[in-house]
Amino acid sequence: MKVSKEKAAQNRxxxxETAARLFREHGIDGVGVAEIGKAAGLTHGALYAHFPSKEALAAEALAHGLQIGHERMTRTPDGRAPSLSELLDSYLSEEKRDDIANGCAMAASASEVGRQDETISARYSEGFELMAAVFEKHLRAQKVKGDPREKAIAISSTLIGAIAASRAVLKAQPELANDxxxxxxxxxxxxxGEKA
Incomplete structure (x- = not known):
């Protein structure tokens, strides 16, 4: 039975969306295509009708997650641009750290992407550039001393690493995770360049 274009687009x-969530929760290598298909309400055969490989799905799922993250960084629910302080407070919140399924795709996949193919690395790189660009724009507006791009790269890397490290120690040492x-x-x- 042939599926309509609209239904095919919904299935894709x-x-x-399901793969993006599951990959954040369990890692790319921690989820199989049958599990993704089942969680999406489809067969793994349907998955291969849309994607030539799990890696192709992973690249698109990562790009999807990174786009959502970028939208959160550039627009609040009420439609305005968040301040730099709001961005930092939100990203480094316990709530965001604890919500792996809906959290930052960058932090969830940072250590794993290096073991994946170039296509997945390319999507991650694009997401990292977008994240750094958001911080660079804020730093330029604040006229911080030093190179705004270099600082934006340092901030992005530090935030991703902080969430990853905080998650890694959370079960054993919750106080350290919050520290x-x-x-x-x-x-x-x-x-x-925030004033204390």
Whole structure:
């Protein structure tokens, strides 16, 4: 039975959204195509009708997650652009750290992407450039001392690493996990030229 173009597009979107969530939760290598298909309400055969490989799906799912993250960084729910301070507070919050399924795709996949193919690395690189560009724009507007792009790259890398490290120690040492978020928030504020 032939599926309509509209239904095919819905199925593809369901696969991408489901894969993005599952990859954040379990890692790219921690989820199989059958599991993704089932969670999306489809067969793994349907997955291969849309994507030639799991890697192709992973690249699109990562790009999808990174786009959502970029939208969150550039627009608040009420439609305005968040301030630099709001961005930092939100990204380094316990709530965002604890919500792996809906959290930052960059932090969720940072260590894993290096073991994936070039297509996935390219999507991650594009997402990183977008993230750094958001911070660079804020730093230029604030006329911070030093190179705004270099500082934006440092801030982006630090935030991603902070979430990853905080998640890594959370089960064993919740207090340390929270200390990481607080310490990095202060340090990044210093890099960004925030007044104490």
């Amino acid at each position: 979107a369901a696969l991408v 990481i978020l607080r310490a990095v928030r202060r340090a990044v504020g210093d890099i960004a």
